[in-house]
Amino acid sequence: MSAALFARLQGAAETCERDEAAFRRDSETRLQALTALRVAAYRRWHLLRGMAAAAAGCEAAADAEAAALDFALAETGWNEDDSCYGEVRQRLGETAAALEAARAAAGTMDEASAAADAVLAAMQDFEGWYRERFQNAFLDRLEAERGFLPVVDF
Numbered sequence: 001m002s003a004a005l006f007a008r009l010q011g012a013a014e015t016c017e018r019d020e021a022a023f024r025r026d027s028e029t030r031l032q033a034l035t036a037l038r039v040a041a042y043r044r045w046h047l048l049r050g051m052a053a054a055a056a057g058c059e060a061a062a063d064a065e066a067a068a069l070d071f072a073l074a075e076t077g078w079n080e081d082d083s084c085y086g087e088v089r090q091r092l093g094e095t096a097a098a099l100e101a102a103r104a105a106a107g108t109m110d111e112a113s114a115a116a117d118a119v120l121a122a123m124q125d126f127e128g129w130y131r132e133r134f135q136n137a138f139l140d141r142l143e144a145e146r147g148f149l150p151v152v153d154f
Helices: 003-056 061-075 085-104 109-134 138-143
Strands: none
Touching: 003 061, 003 085, 003 109, 003 138, 061 085, 085 109, 109 138
């Protein structure tokens, strides 16, 4: 056997190894991106579902919007002591208003679909604003650890 043959076989093996390593890097990056999208989608779903549940017990639209906002802000750790609370509440209020309009909407499937689209657009606008304003994702606050609060009954 010639040295040229073995060099050729070694070169082919090394090329395959490089291709495999590149594929692993690319697939890991893609997997991380898909995971982040999945996590955000589930957080968004749970948050909006919770906002809708909080608003469900209210008769007046203003009360429903306030209940939805209170729920969302409490879930994400925002409170009145935070310096930007009013700004965040006002911006997220657009999503709460769209959610209330969707809840109040009656009619055809097209109207319900349009109302759902409006909720999603309002939430997407809010999330974009929040990311730009605070340099992080609003939905990431749902994972923020909350301090341990022991329940003690004396």
